[in-house]
Amino acid sequence: xxxxxxxxxxxxxxxxxxxVFVVGAAIVLAGACGVVxxxxxxxxxxxxxxxxxxxxxxxxxxxxxxxxxxxxxVYAGAIxxxxxxxxxxxxxxxxxxxxxxxxxxxxxxxxxIGLVVLAEILLLSRNSWTSGAPSTSGVAFGPGPTxxxxxxxxxxxxxxxxxxxxxxxxxxxxxxxVLVRRNNFDSTQEDDFExxxxxxxxxxxxxxxxxGTNANKETKGNLL
Amino acid sequence: xxxxxxxxxxxxxxxxxxLIFGKKLGSPNSGWLATAAVGASFVVSCVVLFSFLSRSxxxxxxxxxxxxxxxxxxxxxxxxxxxxxxxxTMVLFVTGVSTLIHLYSIGYMKGDRDFSKFFLYLNLFVASxxxxxxxxNFILTFVGWEGVGACSYxxxxxxxxxxxxxxxxxxxxxxxxxxxxxxxxxSFLIFQxxxxxxxxxxxxxxxxxxxxxxxVIALLLxxxxxxxxxxxxxxxxxxxxxEGPTPVSALIHAATMVTAGVFLMxxxxxxxxxxxIALLTIAIVGLATAFIGATSACAQNDIKKVLAYSTVSQLGxxxxxxxxxxxxxxxxxxxxxAFYKALLFLGAGSVIHGLHDEQDIKKMGGLRKWMPAxxxxxxxxxxxxxGVPPFAGFWAKGxxxxxxxxxxxxxxxxxAFTGGLTAYYIGREVYLVFFGxxxxxxxxxxxxxxxxxHESPRIMLIPLYVLAIFSVLGGLLDLPFSKHLGFLGRWxxxxxxxxxxxxxxxxxxxxxxxxxxxxxxIAGVVVAHLIWSKNWQKPSLEPVFLxxxxxxxxxxxxxxxxPGATVARLSSLFDSxxxxxxxxxxxxxxxxxxxSIRKLQNGYIRNYAMGIAIGTVLxxxxxxxxxxx
Amino acid sequence: MSVSGTWYLTLAAALFSIxxxxxxxxxxxxxxxxxxxxxxxxxNLSFVTxxxxxxxxxxxxxxxxxxxxxAAEVVVGLGIIxxxxxxxxxxxxxxxxxxxx
Numbered sequence: 001x002x003x004x005x006x007x008x009x010x011x012x013x014x015x016x017x018x019x020v021f022v023v024g025a026a027i028v029l030a031g032a033c034g035v036v037x038x039x040x041x042x043x044x045x046x047x048x049x050x051x052x053x054x055x056x057x058x059x060x061x062x063x064x065x066x067x068x069x070x071x072x073x074v075y076a077g078a079i080x081x082x083x084x085x086x087x088x089x090x091x092x093x094x095x096x097x098x099x100x101x102x103x104x105x106x107x108x109x110x111x112x113i114g115l116v117v118l119a120e121i122l123l124l125s126r127n128s129w130t131s132g133a134p135s136t137s138g139v140a141f142g143p144g145p146t147x148x149x150x151x152x153x154x155x156x157x158x159x160x161x162x163x164x165x166x167x168x169x170x171x172x173x174x175x176x177x178v179l180v181r182r183n184n185f186d187s188t189q190e191d192d193f194e195x196x197x198x199x200x201x202x203x204x205x206x207x208x209x210x211x212g213t214n215a216n217k218e219t220k221g222n223l224l
Numbered sequence: 225x226x227x228x229x230x231x232x233x234x235x236x237x238x239x240x241x242x243l244i245f246g247k248k249l250g251s252p253n254s255g256w257l258a259t260a261a262v263g264a265s266f267v268v269s270c271v272v273l274f275s276f277l278s279r280s281x282x283x284x285x286x287x288x289x290x291x292x293x294x295x296x297x298x299x300x301x302x303x304x305x306x307x308x309x310x311x312x313t314m315v316l317f318v319t320g321v322s323t324l325i326h327l328y329s330i331g332y333m334k335g336d337r338d339f340s341k342f343f344l345y346l347n348l349f350v351a352s353x354x355x356x357x358x359x360x361n362f363i364l365t366f367v368g369w370e371g372v373g374a375c376s377y378x379x380x381x382x383x384x385x386x387x388x389x390x391x392x393x394x395x396x397x398x399x400x401x402x403x404x405x406x407x408x409x410x411s412f413l414i415f416q417x418x419x420x421x422x423x424x425x426x427x428x429x430x431x432x433x434x435x436x437x438x439x440v441i442a443l444l445l446x447x448x449x450x451x452x453x454x455x456x457x458x459x460x461x462x463x464x465x466x467e468g469p470t471p472v473s474a475l476i477h478a479a480t481m482v483t484a485g486v487f488l489m490x491x492x493x494x495x496x497x498x499x500x501i502a503l504l505t506i507a508i509v510g511l512a513t514a515f516i517g518a519t520s521a522c523a524q525n526d527i528k529k530v531l532a533y534s535t536v537s538q539l540g541x542x543x544x545x546x547x548x549x550x551x552x553x554x555x556x557x558x559x560x561x562a563f564y565k566a567l568l569f570l571g572a573g574s575v576i577h578g579l580h581d582e583q584d585i586k587k588m589g590g591l592r593k594w595m596p597a598x599x600x601x602x603x604x605x606x607x608x609x610x611g612v613p614p615f616a617g618f619w620a621k622g623x624x625x626x627x628x629x630x631x632x633x634x635x636x637x638x639x640a641f642t643g644g645l646t647a648y649y650i651g652r653e654v655y656l657v658f659f660g661x662x663x664x665x666x667x668x669x670x671x672x673x674x675x676x677x678h679e680s681p682r683i684m685l686i687p688l689y690v691l692a693i694f695s696v697l698g699g700l701l702d703l704p705f706s707k708h709l710g711f712l713g714r715w716x717x718x719x720x721x722x723x724x725x726x727x728x729x730x731x732x733x734x735x736x737x738x739x740x741x742x743x744x745x746i747a748g749v750v751v752a753h754l755i756w757s758k759n760w761q762k763p764s765l766e767p768v769f770l771x772x773x774x775x776x777x778x779x780x781x782x783x784x785x786x787p788g789a790t791v792a793r794l795s796s797l798f799d800s801x802x803x804x805x806x807x808x809x810x811x812x813x814x815x816x817x818x819x820s821i822r823k824l825q826n827g828y829i830r831n832y833a834m835g836i837a838i839g840t841v842l843x844x845x846x847x848x849x850x851x852x853x
Numbered sequence: 854m855s856v857s858g859t860w861y862l863t864l865a866a867a868l869f870s871i872x873x874x875x876x877x878x879x880x881x882x883x884x885x886x887x888x889x890x891x892x893x894x895x896x897n898l899s900f901v902t903x904x905x906x907x908x909x910x911x912x913x914x915x916x917x918x919x920x921x922x923x924a925a926e927v928v929v930g931l932g933i934i935x936x937x938x939x940x941x942x943x944x945x946x947x948x949x950x951x952x953x954x
Contacts, residue, residue: 017855025864032868035887036875041944044884048891051868055894058864061855062905067916071897074920079890079927086931087883090938110877113837118870120844125862127851137911140904146913153910154917165921172925179932827950829885833876840873 020061027054045083052076063140066147228272228288228305231315232358234265235351239344246340255330258343262326262350266319273312285424287360298419306360306423309716310555314357314487317559321479321566322350324687328570329471331684332577342382346475349375353480357487362411362421365488369407369452372481373400379476380468392464399461403451403485410444413437427494435498442495442502445488446509453485455543456513459536460777466528470573473528478535478565483558486539489546490554497549497723507547507628511635511642514540516774518645522652523770527572527585530653533773534609535565537646541624544639550627551720552702552713553620559712560620560698564608567691568650571602574680574688575657585653586760590662595679599658601692606654608695610647611745616698618745622738623702629737630729636737644744651752659757704734858906862899869895882937882946886930893923 031054034047052075059068137153140146154162238261246254276286289304305311326346333342352371359365374397381393411421417437418426433441449455454462454477462477476482489496489506496502517537524530538561545554576583578595592599608615611622621643629636679685702712729737755762769775872891879885897916904912938944 014855021856021860025860028864028868029871032871032875032891035884035891036871036879038884041881041883044881044887048887051891052894055898058861058898059901062861062901064901064904064913064916067897067901067913067920070917070920074924075890075894079924082927082931083883083887086935089935090944107878110834110837110874113834113841113877114870114874116841117837117844117873118866120841120848121866121869122863123848124844124851125859125866137909137914140908140910140913146910149910150913150917153914157911158914158918161918165918165925168925169921172928176928176932179929180935825953827953829882829946829949830877830880833885837873837877 017061024054024057041087045080049076049080066150227268228307230268231265232351232354234261235347238347239351242340242344246344249340251339252330254340255343258347259326261347262319263323266323269315269319301363303364304360305358310490310719311358313555315354317562318353318480321562322475324690325471325475328684328687331681332471332573345375345378356484360423366407376476376481379472380465382468389467392467396461396465399458400451403448406444406447410441413441430494438495438498439501442499445492446506449485449488453482453539454536455509456516457776462536463529463532463773466532470569470576474566474569478569479562482539486542486554486558490551493551493723503547506543507631507635510540510543510547511638514642515638518642520770520773521649523766525586526583528583531568531572545624545627548627548631552716553623553627556702556712557620557624560616563691563694563698564605564617567601567605567695570688571598571605574598574684577680578678585656587663588657589660592658594677597679597685601688603654604692604695606650609650610748611643611741613742614699616695619699622741625741626729640741640744643741644748647745647748648752651749652756655756656760660760858902861902865895865899880945880947882934882944885946893919
């Protein structure tokens with residue numbers, strides 16, 4: 001099908017959709033290159049927002065309006081903000097401003113691999129991959145808004161997966177709290193009872209990590 | 225008859241009780257318990273004997289079947305007791321002599337740290353021996369066979385803190401294993417040929433055996449007997465086994481265990497009868513053992529080693545009888561020997577006990593004044609074993625030599641000479657221990673020794689008296705003068721009814737041979753008196769070669785042990801280089817592969833990402849190749 | 854009539870490759886993370902495109918789930934980065950190789 005689509009006359013489409021696609025694609029690619037090439041992490045994050053907006057535009061052009069909105073709200077609104085938040089938390093000055101890989105050889109290799117992947121995907125896309133089987137989760141286009149059909153699909157066909165994602169989100173939130181919770185280095189300010197355990201854990205952790213490194217060195221020395 | 229199962233069960237019960245309560249009972253109660261168990265077993269044996277006598281008419285066998293031990297395909301193994309004149313005779317004298325030895329041990333082992341453990345072993349030993357004797361099939365006999373072997377090991381090495389005792393125990397065990405090997409092989413062969421291991425079934429199907437397999441089975445069983453009954457060349461363990469406590473020497477190495485081999489030979493007499501080669505081998509090995517044992521005994525200085533070699537020699541006589549198909553004579557000598565050899569051993573134990581563990585007869589002398597009872601009973605034992613009429617040994621040995629004569633006069637001649645030798649070497653011991661000047665006062669002065677030489681307590685003397693009486697009167701069991709006086713012969717006769725009978729010797733010749741035996745025995749006594757009543761040292765009559773038992777030990781060491789050790793060393797080398805090399809090589813290979821692959825895990829995230837990327841490229845490439853025509 | 858799906862898919866492939874290249878050449882662990890987001894978005898784009906060309910709502914549902922998983926992943930991943938930074942005061946991926954074999 002894709003094979004047949006590739007020769008679809010471009011001129012048959014409306015000028016609006018072409019221009020929307022071109023602009024969206026330009027935004028996406030420019031943003032992506034910006035993310036990869038920007039020296040400063042803050043700039044990368046802002047370029048990421050740009051890419052995400054471009055994607056949202058393309059979603060709209062493909063009539064996935066709900067997803068476009070979610071894309072803006074969740075990605076640009078939450079995730080990138082989270083990124084920026086972390087960058088600020090760690091301190092912009094602390095982040096090394098190294099643009100990219102220092103060894104040209106590695107950069108060349110990475111770019112080569114990326115291009116090869118691209119070429120392979122494009123080459124593979126020349127074949128037809130669809131089975132022709134009818135959809136199991138409902139059609140995308142029809143009377144009424146798309147969001148209704150999406151909701152039907154998620155809450156019927158993919159109900160189990162939906163419930164699993166709710167569990168996943170809970171777990172992610174809790175784990176984030178556990179991970180980031182500051183193991184008080186200055187326990188005098190806070191209640192002893194509350195902080196004894198985390199302190200011990202921290203000490204034992206740091207101890208084990210250093211001894212682990214030492215042990216690593218030793219075993220390395222022994223084995224090699 | 226139905227209570228026959230109690231005969232092995234009572235000592236076994238004693239063993240179990242001592243195992244649980246032995247430490248609590250302590251000395252001497254545990255000894256009394258053990259003695260009571262064996263004594264009760266003896267009483268039961270007597271009851272069984274009388275019930276057997278009153279009922280058995282014609283059929284010499286009574287089989288008491290208890291349960292099926294195992295049943296696999298056409299292999300059925302029943303646990304049952306075979307009660308016939310042979311097993312009853314054995315059980316009676318085993319339990320009887322054992323009871324006396326138990327009684328004696330209560331006195332002898334007094335004060336030993338492991339008093340109750342000693343009696344525990346003794347009871348287990350008696351139980352095993354009784355099982356061996358009463359079993360109605362080869363496998364159950366083998367159970368008892370192994371049981372007495374294990375107990376022998378435990379008892380010989382009873383004072384295991386002494387290195388010599390420990391190694392003697394090991395030697396007894398290892399040498400016995402050689403015999404066990406023969407026993408097992410013989411059992412396998414019998415099962416393969418006759419499809420049964422039950423004595424009665426086997427003996428009624430003997431016509432199925434080819435002459436060759438009969439010979440092989442007979443020789444393998446004889447190998448078993450050689451190991452257990454200390455025949456040439458495996459007799460050295462018996463001499464070393466004298467490291468054990470003296471009652472053990474009396475019980476195991478005189479009265480009971482070593483006779484297991486002779487018993488086995490008599491039990492399988494129908495098989496032996498099928499093979500002339502086996503019979504001839506048995507007779508010759510028996511006679512050689514008798515001669516080697518007797519000559520070696522002439523040069524020993526240890527009071528117990530003289531008796532040990534004498535046991536070897538007497539067992540040789542029994543095998544000579546078996547080889548000459550004089551089975552009744554073999555049993556007769558076995559019973560008589562049990563009496564007088566137990567008597568001699570217990571007498572020797574009494575001497576050792578009185579002299580505070582001194583065993584060198586060169587350091588004794590004149591003890592008859594201090595130990596009158598022991599010396600008198602010991603002298604009775606001497607005359608009995610020496611074959612002086614009318615003591616038990618004369619009649620028993622006379623029967624054996626008669627059988628040997630009807631086999632071949634040469635066998636008789638050597639046997640008769642050895643008989644004279646027997647009277648001589650025991651006489652030498654008697655004179656060195658009980659007569660002459662007391663040498664222990666000069667030679668063995670150690671601490672408060674002089675005044676404490678003493679006669680043994682009554683509990684040790686009673687068994688001596690009883691055994692002395694039996695040694696004197698034992699001949700009554702089977703007197704040759706009239707058919708009516710040959711009790712043992714008539715009693716055992718049904719067992720050997722189907723076998724080729726000994727060819728009878730004319731009565732006049734029988735009397736002549738008996739006279740010659742008696743003259744030789746008395747000559748031995750006289751020679752001993754002439755030489756040893758005055759002297760206590762005569763190196764020309766005690767050559768080192770004989771002292772070392774014809775150097776059998778060092779020869780077997782050179783012929784078997786050293787090449788064996790070399791083979792072991794070589795295989796150890798093979799193991800440590802080749803086998804270990806493979807094993808360690810596999811391990812080292814794993815370590816090498818691991819260390820080289822380990823470098824891939826360098827901890828850099830981007831390397832892993834690169835790996836994933838390369839993998840993606842390859843996967844896509846494979847897919848591309850697949851879909852491209 | 855809108856632009857054919859092929860162009861969208863080509864764009865998605867290009868975006869994916871750029872993300873992959875970025876992941877391989879950047880050493881700042883935060884930016885590597887952003888590159889992963891780029892790759893996820895490339896996949897999302899192709900999902901939506903397939904949903905349109907095949908007229909199947911399942912593609913859009915998948916995007917929904919990818920969004921959820923991406924959000925969770927970012928939360929946990931950033932948490933880990935914060936922890937790492939507290940320990941070793943670095944966001945350079947090349948400095949973090951305690952787990953080497």
